[in-house]
Amino acid sequence: MALLPDEAIQQEVTVFKRAAAEQFGSRHALKSPPHITIVPPFKLANDKITALQEALTTAASQLFPFSIHLHNFDHFGQRVIFVNVKTDESLQHCYQVTTEVFHQQLGLKPDPRPFHAHMTVAFKDLHRSAFPDAWAYFSQQPYDRTFTAHTLTLLKHTRQRWEPFGSYEL
Numbered sequence: 203m204a205l206l207p208d209e210a211i212q213q214e215v216t217v218f219k220r221a222a223a224e225q226f227g228s229r230h231a232l233k234s235p236p237h238i239t240i241v242p243p244f245k246l247a248n249d250k251i252t253a254l255q256e257a258l259t260t261a262a263s264q265l266f267p268f269s270i271h272l273h274n275f276d277h278f279g280q281r282v283i284f285v286n287v288k289t290d291e292s293l294q295h296c297y298q299v300t301t302e303v304f305h306q307q308l309g310l311k312p313d314p315r316p317f318h319a320h321m322t323v324a325f326k327d328l329h330r331s332a333f334p335d336a337w338a339y340f341s342q343q344p345y346d347r348t349f350t351a352h353t354l355t356l357l358k359h360t361r362q363r364w365e366p367f368g369s370y371e372l
Contacts, residue, residue: 203241203258203300204357205270206366207321207349212236214347215285215321218340222283222324226336230325234357234364238270238287238319240300243359244310254356255368257307261300262354262370268292272321272347275340280333281326283340287319293351300354 206212215236223229246254271288278284287293294317301312324336351372358367 203261203304204237204239204355205296205351206235206237206353206355207270207272207347211272211347211349214345215323218285218323218343218345221339222328222336225339226324226328226332228283228324228328228332228336230327231322233362234322235366236285236321237355237357238293238321240297240354241304241310242313246308250308253308257303258354258356258368258370260307261303262372264299264303265296265354265372267350267352267372268296269348270319270351272345272349274345275323275343276320277333277337278318280330280337281328282322283324283328283333283336284320284322285345287321289317289319293319296351296354 212235219231223232272285273288274286275283276286297317304310305312328336353369353371355366356368357364
């Protein structure tokens with residue numbers, strides 16, 4: 203489950219992903235649209251698709267559109283570089299509602315790691331030796347955008363990439 207920015211921001215973040223691929227060899231982030239992960243990847247049997255759609259409808263019905271602020275870049279260790287997302291009460295509420303509904307209706311346990319909203323531009327395929335140059339590049343890039351989240355989007359892995367599989371209006 204993810205929040206996708208508007209098309210203009212998706213294009214801008216994709217430019218950052220391409221720079222990570224072309225200049226620093228990190229291509230994996232190009233396998234998904236720019237997004238903020240709300241529920242990390244999970245496996246679900248095909249006979250649970252209806253239950254998944256019902257859970258998504260339930261979660262979306264408890265949420266209202268809200269603003270998301272993107273501000274500059276940050277990183278996890280020396281392997282992942284991302285557009286920093288300012289987590290506020292609305293985004294935290296979206297996360298809590300969605301993960302709780304998924305737990306109650308689908309039995310999916312919430313991720314034990316703390317929620318840290320971000321938009322990945324260089325993924326774990328970024329070699330440690332390339333990190334200093336990549337971080338020097340991205341840390342000097344000013345980036346400040348705001349968009350309104352209107353939908354929860356289900357991303358499905360197609361064995362090659364992540365594709366939108368359904369959107370649920372908040």
